[in-house]
Amino acid sequence: MNRLQPYKTLGLACCIGLTLAGCSDFLSILPPNEIVLENYWTAEADVENAVIGCYAALQSSDCIGKMAAWGEIRSDNIVPGMSTPDMETQVLKGNLLPSHSYSNWTPFYQVINRCNTVLYYAPMVNQEDPNYTPSELKATVAEVTALRNLCYFYLIRTFKDVPFVNQPSIDDNQNYRVPVSSFDSILTVIIDELELVKDDAVRQYANVTSNTARITRYSIYALLADMYLWKQDYANCVKYCDLVIDHKIKRYNEEKNTTASKVKLFGAYPLISEQIGGNTTGYAYNEIFGTGHSFESLFELDFEENVSISNSFISSYYGSNSTSVGYLSAAEFLFKDASSGNSMFKRTDCRYLESMEESNGVYAIDKYTRLTVAFDNSPGTSGTTYVNASRRSTSYANWIIYRLTDVMLMKAEAEVQLAGVVDPNAITPEQRAHYRTAFSLVSSVYNRANNIQGSRTDTLVFNNFANNRITMEDLVLKERQRELLFEGKRWYDLVRLARREGNNNRLINYAVTKYIDNQSAMRKKMNAPLALYFPYSESELKVNPYLKQNPAYETGSTTNITD
């Protein structure tokens, strides 16, 4: 037996030797179509690509659809369109369910996670790649922080309290069950973070499109202005609005000679004119919504024709070349009788013709779906009339997040609030000055759309509004509704109003105007204090035990099974 021992050991050694040598190498295989973390974050290009990845996530139809729907569907602007899916029908009826995909916030956290990842790894690249300078790093941090905080801003306006995550999700060792932070604490944090980085951001990109398609210093200012407005810190809101407006005025002055034919001063504010010679109007629409990246734009998500990513939200919800009416349509009061003047639009207002049209008794949403419009605005006729318009053949409409008139009207809103409590019979000069500023901002926006250039006189009169906070607030709010129709702003305007008021009464009064019947039921549904916000998603509640459903959506009976 002993003699065999060497053979046995030899055999064993052979086998083990054959298989174990280089085992580790043999068993380490890398994915053929992807890069692993260990090989990433080594060069400037890696940071750049990952930053673009943040925009790509925000550009997904899931995100845009939610930005638009959260800010628009529940508002008085929207009623069902053609072949509206069940979920949208339910939301329009005021039945928001935790099982609806609108209650799912994951797409925004995807953007947030991508941003967190960049913020985590970019400083390491700065140490490895000398081409990636500290100032470039600071610009990256500012840009990505702004994108991330924009997402949080959307989330808190929609759900109120949400989990605040500022670390990237990398490993399954991490804790992913995060309790919610309050609206106020998140708002404070995201403002503070932006205050720190706002001046590190790029002012101008090499690529002209990027100046509006990516975050710049001025889009951060606009974002901060909006956040301060929600924080009810109106002085700071005005401060940042002014930074944006001043930037545009400066640019107007610089480019005056080249762009004089397009951008004109309305009051003190440079805006794209609706009318460029002749009697056809609609030019501002064509610039802002048709072509995109206009003079007025601050930040918009860019879509390009013939690229696989399209803005499918617009084509399915608003309409397209082939479907005249999408899942959603405009409320009747916005359009009906507008040709003879309704409570929203004067017959001279270009915006109702730009944003809507009638199609078999339904009011189709045209904003973003149209590429060009043209209206006849000849002097002497009683109002603006339709000439022609063309829709996009494929849906590549840019989605605008901030533009100049939005900022101007934010400032107007802040100015009205800065006036404080007003006694209609004894308005102080200071208060009057605030109202005057607010009015001039509203008036500029209004006059541009009503073509004051075309020697029309149909314009707003300061004294009709100036005596009363409510009328001033109403003026600004209505102008915001007209100007930013279907841009995902209206519902948030109403929520902001309700937060300021401390109750939902005025919000409800506005919101129920679109309901022909069932108004009382709708009032009841929106009466619960937190019914302004969306419910947390069912799937989220199932896996995050720290999450408590918004009480407005607690059904009382949970699913119990009797055995």
Added chain:
Amino acid sequence: MKNYLLYGLLLIATLTPSLLNAQKAGDIISGTITDKLGPMIQVNVKEVDASNRIVAHCATDINGNFSFKLVNPANKIQVSYVGYRTQIIPINGTVYTIRMLESTQLREVVVSSTKKVETGGLAIPAREISSASQIISAKEFEGLPVTTIDEALQGRISGLDIVANSGNLGAGTSMRLRGVSSINGNTEPLIVVDGNVWETDESSDFDYNNANEEKFAQLLNVNPEDIESIAVLKDAAATAIWGSQGANGVIDIKTKRGSRGPSVVTYSYRMTGTTQPEGIRLMNGDEYTMLMKEAYFNSRLSDAAADIVEFNYDPTYSEYEMYNNNTDWRRAVIQTGLQKNHYLSVSGGGEKANFRISGGYDTETGSVIGQRLDRFSTRVALDYFVSDRIKIVTNFSLTHTNNKKNYGGLLSLAYSKMPNLAIYEEDEFGRSTGQYYHMLANSSQELVDQRNMENPVALAYLAKDNERSNNIQPEFQLVYNLLGTEHDQTQLKYEGKIVFNIFNTYTDRFYPVDLITTGWSNSSANLSSSDNYKSLGITTTHTATFIPHFDNTDHSFMALLRGQTTSGNSASQSTSAYGFPTGNITSTSAEAILSGFSTSAGQWRSIYLTFSAHYAYKGRYMADFSIRRDGSTKFGPQQRWGNFPAVSLRWNASDEPFMENLGWISMLSIRPGWGKVGNQPGSDYLYFSKYTPSSTYVGQTSIYPSNIRLSNLKWESKETWNIGFDLGFFEDMITSDVNLYTQLTTDLLMYNRALPGSSGYTALQVQNVGSMRNRGWEFNINGNRLIHKGRFSTDFNVTFANNMNTIIDMDPTVLSSLNSQFDRSNGSYLTRVQLNNPFGSIYGFRYKGVYQYTDYTENEVRGVSGPDAPVVRNKDGGVILDETGRPKPMYFCYGTTSEYEFKGGDAIYEDINNDGNINELDIVYLGSSLPKITGGFGFKLNYGRLSWNNQFNFRLGNMIINSARMNAESMYTNNNQSKAVNWRWRTEGDRTSVPRALYNYGYNWLGSDRFVEGGSFLRLNYSQLSYSFDPATLKRFGLSQIRLYVSANNLFCLTGYSGADPEVGYGGYGIVYDASQTPRAKSMTAGITIGL
């Protein structure tokens, strides 16, 4: 000890020449060979060395003379000729005269051997096996009309539950050995063919619950006729040598090989006819249109709503002739299927080589029109004995399959399609023009779902879905005996093996524009797509087997050490295009609108190390030990290796001296065993954080982190305790085995584990989430020639088994994410996965019939009102009144968006909590989909050369959700309905158990016990009659064998189940839905086997 053998050989080799000193290398050796008749021509004369390797060779000439040049005088001369005895003569001269003796003059040699079983490792005598396994010889299935062997195994292996997925050609089966032990991972047993495992890659989103095609493809590559035997390894002690691959049990298939003897040619031919059993009986056109008018009227209470021109039989309607028919769509798509199987094999062998070559050609048409499967398979097995020490083995197998499938499920279309519609376009006199009729684009908007359903007959003949696959598996093996070659010597055997597995599939699909009238701009108009997939796997195995010889024969020991590496890669490509100008051009390379193009690549690697040892003392006390170490690419460096040990013991009590008196007990043994096996996730690269390129933004490319890396992921491990008993009576005339087991699966792998969305991801790809226990027992008994009288004898077999599955530990958030909320909609059942409960529980409402009246009165007013009306009742059945003294009405989900007030003719659901509101609180447990007992039995009667073989299988105590019937009785859509709804409630006062028709309205088909049925059945799986002719008679015609047989498959099925076939595969979480798949066909077969 014979371990001096090597020494001895060396000694002889060196000493012989000097001792004899007569011949030297280079000498010419010559001689003459004769037999009793004179000189022999072409006799082989060889110089062979000590291990019988041929070093020189020649043949005798016409005078029987030979000569060759001597290589080494230590060698011997070997003389052989067919039919004569081989002679070995030592070299002690240069001239020889040899006289050959005929082999028939030899005395017959009695060979005695013990039956040995080799399952992937050591060849252990059958009486010494200590693990739980069951072996069946493929002889038992000879002549059965099965395309793959799993169909024949049904009901034969205790604890192996095999369910045919559907009766479609190529649909395969799903198999569960000892129950489900995984949440959503792979639960199919491992299939091993001649020790080789089919390794391919699986994409990360591979859905194991519904994926059987691949397993089927693998089985399809083994012709049942090539199979020698099948061993099913059940407990961990048996499967541990397969490590993580064998976690769900192992089906070990051995193919036939050649053996020494004259060449045998066998040809067999089989022809089978298959037919579809009738499922649900459907309404004809007249009944259907009446129902639909009622359904539209009831839901809207308006005549206008029911005014649908297609239902009106209005002769002025331009398409009137197309909508006034009584079409039986089901009959239109079924036919008698035909299967023809040819099989030819040649096998034989001599002293130097054994071979077996086989080829099979099968052509099958389905019992549903438009299906056809062609398969060509060939297998070559060659063993070449270079010497007594060295053997070369090569195997080569090739399978080509061409499966022409239906583009969609024809039967489900046939069950749904409106029966008043014509198959073919008709002229004004109602005569068929032979053109397929498709509903026009301007047909009523209400019937849009019917319009979007293709004409199933047209779909069968105009569309195509063609899958071709080729599998080539060459194998090369070297076996080298390093030490002794005889049984009484210490042996050390080395085996090196390399196997290539080349697998390619091509799928071509075409969907012509005529099938639905949507126009050319639609992206499914003349849509053609072609996919191909190719993979190459290489497996290298080194095995050393050591069997020492002990002088004390009480001891026996053997051990095996094996190392294996596998690696492979795959690539796939798919293209689709639409808008081809004509249906005659279907190649995606032709000019059309390209709508999809994608490619993908995969790779896989693994390392396995196995040690296994067997020790037996006096053949009575056995101990086995094995350990396997698996290296996987699926885990990070920390978790990369998994160890899977197993220990088992056996005591053959019957061989003890004190049992000698009980001669009628030939075997009594007890086999305790323990083992641990594991499971690894299906996808690779999980432990990396991956960055994936995605869409561009402002012209720049983007990259994003696409997953959360899994640093914590561990092997799923499954520990099994098994205790088995083997019994044999009357010289093993009756044999039986019983196994009791407990399996504990811990660190259960769960795919797509939901994560809070605030992480930026929806799910972790895989996570270890909990543990699950399976307990059960298996019983198996076989009788071999039990009654034996003269020419008459019988055999029988019975198996049955039971498995109890319990979830014993799971994170509550996992449970809640697995469990669905009541969605307040018709037709859905709740799935509940709960701690200390098994999978497969069905929850729903209790159905109590139909409300006779809408309005309540204490005493019936005929045709107006009555006590059987939708009012709230208390526990004692008393009616509850509201404040105004009127009975409170019954509601569905009161106060929600789905609120509905029940009316006469609506379904009654039991109001469990008597709150007058049918909602989630009234949902109760309705039963389990898991069978209490599964099994089968069979018997065989032999009379002389005639034998009659019957095999049954059964399942007891399981519940099935009959969704096919649910859809056929819902009266909710435009789909055709079952004849049963002719008994529906139509007017106030009707007493019936079928609710009223309500188009897209109401809650008459909530998930309730109305559609949950017992799925117990007893099926006569096959019955076969066969006759073999007397070989003595056949010899006169130069034949060695003729065997004739006829058999009937699936002849009858005793069941209370109302659907077409109670044999339904498991869905997610073990719940069984019967969704009107093609039921198992009935078939008749006739065949012949001829041996030359």
